Amino acid sequence: MIEIRFHGRGGQGAVTASRLLATAAFLEGHHSQSIPMYGTERRGAPVTAFVRIGEKDQMVRSLIHEPDYVVVLDPLLRKSVNITEGLKDTGMLVVNSSVPPMEVELDKDILTATVDATAIALEVLGRPITNTAILGAFCKATGAVKLESVIEAVNQQWSGRLAEMNVKAVEEAYDRTEVGRPKVVDKIDRPSAPTNSKADWRTFKPMVDAEKCIGCKLCWMVCPDGSIDMVENKSVINYDYCKGCGICAEECPVDAIEMRMEAE
Ligand code: SF4
Ligand code: SF4
Structure with missing residues (x-):
């Protein structure tokens, strides 16, 4: 078997x-x-x-x-x-x-x-x-x-x-x-994360280009985990709770969010 x-x-x-x-x-x-x-x-x-x-x-x-x-x-x-x-x-x-x-x-x-x-x-x-x-x-x-x-x-x-x-x-x-x-190696380094963190769920990480962001808040509205804040009318990702689903990047009307692969 x-x-x-x-x-x-x-x-x-x-x-x-x-x-x-x-x-x-x-x-x-x-x-x-x-x-x-x-x-x-x-x-x-x-x-x-x-x-x-x-x-x-x-x-x-x-x-x-x-x-x-x-x-x-x-x-x-x-x-x-x-x-x-x-x-x-x-x-x-x-x-x-x-x-x-x-x-x-x-x-x-x-x-x-x-x-x-x-x-x-x-x-x-x-x-x-x-x-x-x-x-x-x-x-x-x-x-x-x-x-x-x-x-x-x-x-x-x-x-x-x-x-x-x-x-x-x-x-x-x-x-x-x-x-x-x-x-x-003796031990795999598995960094501790805040409670309920989804940081280690991510394969891809959203990166906001603040120059392109027009502050429309669409990403803030669609993020299923509430992990986006609007700061001074720009989108800011909270990476402790972002799970990397990519919905924000798909919905951004000006392609201000790029999904980049996390480093191995
Ligand atoms: S959807 Fe795009 S343009 Fe709108 S706030 Fe988010 S990053 Fe900025
Ligand atoms: S990748 Fe998903 S979880 Fe992360 S900020 Fe965008 S919509 Fe929210």
Whole structure:
């Protein structure tokens, strides 16, 4: 039996990734389960999902505490979530990262695969939805399911142009995945944040160009987390509570807000 844990954020498709992987395994003749664990169910919030692949009598109904593989859809999650918790020494971490495995800081010496799934998703889908790209990396790195099976699962999930783009994301990630050993450190620095802070939910950070801002307050009105103040008729973001959803940038009538990727 193989057990897999997915870590992502609301909006990145971790639950869909787990379902696609379970479907791919089923298409190969295995029994499989996809178990989503919903939390706050908000865009940007950490999300966990589980997949179990094996034979019928191995399909227990429980969460997975000692996974064989951990799949991480967001490059910054490792700074806020203990992604290697319970991961078997013989297992593997498959992580969305723009750096090669030997530059990924971990507190455990575990075989690590990296792929820049965000870059692939932006190139192919035009949005940072990393679920299908990370599955391409999972296939390449682990060999636990075949590439063809994941592509078939994607084609069952979507049709037309959407299916084509997601298949392309899977294939690109498959080709660009690297496997190696991480940079092992004593402790991962996980900075403490104010209570209810959403700073570590962000993959992208809104940056206001005060020169362009005309003070219309539209961003202030639409921000779902009330994390924008108007100061001297200009928009000012409170980064302790901004979750990086990008709604303010989408709505700004003069493109005064740019979403920039947070540094890994
Ligand atoms: S929506 Fe744009 S122009 Fe209007 S206040 Fe916000 S940043 Fe300024
Ligand atoms: S400031 Fe912008 S990116 Fe941040 S939570 Fe509000 S709308 Fe979303």
